[in-house]
Amino acid sequence: xxxxxxxxxxxxxxxxxxxxxxCSQTMGHDKMYWYQQDPGMELHLIHxxxxxxxxxxxxxxxxxxxxxxxTEHFPLTLESARPSHTSQYLCASSETKTSGGNNEQFFGPxxxxxxx
Amino acid sequence: xxQVEQSPQSLIILEGKNCTLxxxxxxxxxxxLRWYKQDTGRGPVSLTIMTFSENTKSNGRxxxxxxxxxxxxxxxxxxxxxxxxxxYICVVSDRGSTLGRLYFGRGTQLTVWP
Numbered sequence: 001x002x003x004x005x006x007x008x009x010x011x012x013x014x015x016x017x018x019x020x021x022x023c024s025q026t027m028g029h030d031k032m033y034w035y036q037q038d039p040g041m042e043l044h045l046i047h048x049x050x051x052x053x054x055x056x057x058x059x060x061x062x063x064x065x066x067x068x069x070x071t072e073h074f075p076l077t078l079e080s081a082r083p084s085h086t087s088q089y090l091c092a093s094s095e096t097k098t099s100g101g102n103n104e105q106f107f108g109p110x111x112x113x114x115x116x
Numbered sequence: 117x118x119q120v121e122q123s124p125q126s127l128i129i130l131e132g133k134n135c136t137l138x139x140x141x142x143x144x145x146x147x148x149l150r151w152y153k154q155d156t157g158r159g160p161v162s163l164t165i166m167t168f169s170e171n172t173k174s175n176g177r178x179x180x181x182x183x184x185x186x187x188x189x190x191x192x193x194x195x196x197x198x199x200x201x202x203x204y205i206c207v208v209s210d211r212g213s214t215l216g217r218l219y220f221g222r223g224t225q226l227t228v229w230p
Binding site: 004040042044090105107109110112 | 120125150157158159160161162165205217218220221222223225
């Protein structure tokens with residue numbers, strides 16, 4: 001069982017609200033990721049981080065922002081939620097190895113966001 | 117374009133039966149291929165990992181194969197159980213970036229009926 005946690009697990013909010021999805025890992029992993037997943041579709045990378053004070057945008061354009069002030073914490077924020085943001089958001093982490101690309105990404109349980 | 121295609125999209129089998137899920141990929145340069153299991157409402161969990169030189173790997177009732185020449189992989193589930201009902205996702209990693217970028221298939225939704 002991976003030690004990576006996400007809260008809340010489910011969130012239903014109204015349009016225009018500001019929200020923060022929390023993600024924490026206790027494995028000391030340097031790399032962390034946020035994915036967006038719609039039903040029946042593949043995961044899309046929206047943000048990632050190589051370590052503290054590092055944040056990068058992923059493949060899928062997203063209006064969300066992230067921060068990485070501590071190694072174990074990688075929150076995602078939406079300043080003004082819209083119905084188009086309704087989706088499942090998955091956080092993941094992996095350790096940095098000096099060679100190869102075999103680093104397994106460990107996923108959290110996800111946050112199911114519904115914006116009305 | 118790096119892609120991962122899975123088939124079938126969905127599958128229903130009876131408890132105790134075997135099944136095989138397919139994955140074709142075009143990711144290059146190839147690093148490794150993982151099969152993940154994703155239960156409803158949960159995050160994916162890795163079942164197997166295969167590198168270029170490996171062509172079969174087992175994890176209990178799960179056996180994965182890899183043909184790096186044809187860029188195909190399969191996941192065989194033996195003696196299925198109700199708890200096998202989940203989405204099975206093929207994930208390919210490239211070695212062309214320091215991030216170790218992952219390419220995800222859309223998954224095969226497996227339902228096991230009693």
